[in-house]
Amino acid sequence: MPSFVGSLFVFVCLAATAIAATKTPPYYIITNAETPSLNRPGLTPVGKQRAESCIPEVFSQLNIGFILSCKVDKDGEEGLKCPVAVQTATPLAQALGLNITFCGTGEESNDDCVHDKIHAFLKSSNQSALVVWDNTDMDSLLENADVNDAGIDDDTVGTHPDVILTVVSGARVGQISMNCTGIDGPAQLPSLGQ
Structure with missing residues (x-):
């Protein structure tokens, strides 16, 4: 996986630079892996491959000590994909020997839950945190x-399953593809000077 290793190296360097500047570990945000069309339940075969192989490989190298995901609150908003977000996070949690912590989504949820749980962990640890969230609820999560935004245009912040957002001290400091071999295609870089 040479392309993955190179991308991960750049990604880790970016995170290390941000950590050195703030002394606060980063946390990472990803969405659920690929799901079937027409709101059918579960992950697609590609989504299962991402959850079971790629995500554990990527994040086992990033000193993750806390995993947070969503659960649908009692108001039961339809269309939320929290069960597949949890399904996406579970193989990594098992590989790292971690429990998944949850925050609710929907009308009855505590809007401060995500912020409070992430920051409580980061204040008491030198490890990083990972948030695995429903891709249809990313605006609410970020809020x-x-x-x-830290200068990142909202239109460029994707909810695609391969995007990793890096956050340090409340600022998005970067985003990168997981670059999963056999899943994610090569990125097209813009030409410079044209």
Whole structure:
């Protein structure tokens, strides 16, 4: 996986630079892996491959000590994909020997839950945290986690399953593809000077 290793190296260097500047470990945000069309339940075969192989490989190298995901609150908003977000997070949690912590989504949820749980963990640890969230609820997540844009255009912040957002001290400091071999195609970089 040479392309993955190179991308991960750049990604880790970016995170290390941000950590050195703030002394606060980063946390990472990803969405659920690929799901079938027409709101059918579960993950697709590609989604299962991402959850079971790629995500554990990527994040086992990033000193993760806390995993947070969503659960649908009692108001039961239809269309939320929290069960597949949890299904996406479970193989990594098992590989790292971690429990998954939950925050609710929906009308009855505590809007401060994500922010409070992430920051409580980061204040008491030198490890990083990972948030695995429903891709249809990312705007609410970013708002409730008090994540500011740090100059990243919202239109470029994807909810695609391969995107990893890096957050340090409440600021989005970067985003990168997981670059999963056999799943994610090669990125097209814009030409410079044209």
